[in-house]
Amino acid sequence: MKNHKAGFINILGKPNVGKSTLMNTLMGDKLSIVSAKAQTTRHRITGLANSDDYQMIFNDTPGILDPKYRLHERMMAFVDEALSDADIAMLVVEAGDRIKDSELEGKYVKVIASLAKLNCPVIVALNKCDLKNEEEIAALKAYWEEQMPFATVIPISAVSGMGIDVLLNTLLDKLPESPPYFDKEFLSDRPLRFFVTEIIREKIFLHYKQEIPYCCEVGIEEYKEGDDMDRIRALIYVERESQKPIVIGRGGSSLKQVASEARKDIEDFLDKKVYLEIFVKVKDNWRQNEHLLKGFGY
Numbered sequence: 001m002k003n004h005k006a007g008f009i010n011i012l013g014k015p016n017v018g019k020s021t022l023m024n025t026l027m028g029d030k031l032s033i034v035s036a037k038a039q040t041t042r043h044r045i046t047g048l049a050n051s052d053d054y055q056m057i058f059n060d061t062p063g064i065l066d067p068k069y070r071l072h073e074r075m076m077a078f079v080d081e082a083l084s085d086a087d088i089a090m091l092v093v094e095a096g097d098r099i100k101d102s103e104l105e106g107k108y109v110k111v112i113a114s115l116a117k118l119n120c121p122v123i124v125a126l127n128k129c130d131l132k133n134e135e136e137i138a139a140l141k142a143y144w145e146e147q148m149p150f151a152t153v154i155p156i157s158a159v160s161g162m163g164i165d166v167l168l169n170t171l172l173d174k175l176p177e178s179p180p181y182f183d184k185e186f187l188s189d190r191p192l193r194f195f196v197t198e199i200i201r202e203k204i205f206l207h208y209k210q211e212i213p214y215c216c217e218v219g220i221e222e223y224k225e226g227d228d229m230d231r232i233r234a235l236i237y238v239e240r241e242s243q244k245p246i247v248i249g250r251g252g253s254s255l256k257q258v259a260s261e262a263r264k265d266i267e268d269f270l271d272k273k274v275y276l277e278i279f280v281k282v283k284d285n286w287r288q289n290e291h292l293l294k295g296f297g298y
């Protein structure tokens with residue numbers, strides 16, 4: 001019999017390159033929220049892919065950026081942590097993206113430099129190749145191989161599934177021999193209610209424009225588990241009084257839509273009926289408040 005393999009595969013990359021989409025595709029399950037806006041992911045999110053012979057522990061992380069808020073500093077702490085404890089580090093880059101001069105002093109290039117110094121295998125997942133032709137893909141692969149000669153570059157598409165087999169086989173090949181770290185029944189190390197708040201956050205990202213999603217945080221005020229239905233009361237925290245009516249919408253229409261879309265996804269996720277109420281509350285400047293950030297788990 002082959003020896004069991006297990007390890008931490010930490011997913012890093014700039015905002016919006018498709019890290020969360022890729023993690024969901026690799027796991028075959030939707031754990032990490034996805035949106036077309038940058039900075040959707042704020043925490044480090046762990047998901048597991050289990051089989052009899054292996055356990056891949058994926059850590060999705062927030063997109064690498066130069067911090068403007070305390071919240072961003074916390075987000076980048078998740079990135080640094082992911083650099084320090086990877087068994088395999090996977091940098092996701094978007095096909096077409098190259099390192100810009102303006103980034104040379106920034107966090108992104110620092111992360112790439114840190115990857116070079118790691119003692120573990122590094123993989124570059126060249127994502128969104130569904131948008132490129134073969135010639136372009138070959139050129140991009142060559143570019144990243146030159147930038148990161150220590151890494152294995154694999155063209156993929158997290159959406160179409162292109163290259164995912166190759167990527168999974170490479171990961172499995174490089175995964176260290178180890179007994180499993182978590183019970184194989186589990187998909188994640190996070191409690192259910194965390195995913196409930198994440199699903200609501202995803203709907204906020206999909207529904208509101210411009211700055212609003214970035215000013216919102218979600219908390220669970222009450223969670224009553226029932227035999228055939230869970231009752232959940234959630235709060236959306238905004239930073240200023242003026243943001244409240246925007247989130248609520250005319251006659252409550254926006255909030256209603258967010259709640260109804262979130263409820264459907266939460267029901268799918270829990271495989272159970274859910275009664276979901278959402279209220280909006282102001283927490284002055286929560287993105288800059290150390291104490292409040294701690295309360296939100298940052």
Ligand SMILES: Nc1nc2c(ncn2[C@@H]2O[C@H](COP(=O)(O)OP(=O)(O)OP(=O)(O)O)[C@@H](O)[C@H]2O)c(=O)[nH]1
Binds near residue numbers: 131
């Ligand atoms: N065409 C195409 N779009 C993709 C692919 N992978 C992801 N996307 C899209 O890219 C956008 C961002 O995806 P996410 O998975 O949220 O990206 P992320 O890197 O996790 O973003 P942050 O959490 O904000 O750092 C979404 O609109 C995805 O649907 C892909 O392979 N092809």
Ligand SMILES: [Mg+2]
Binds near residue numbers: 041061
């Ligand atoms: Mg993400």
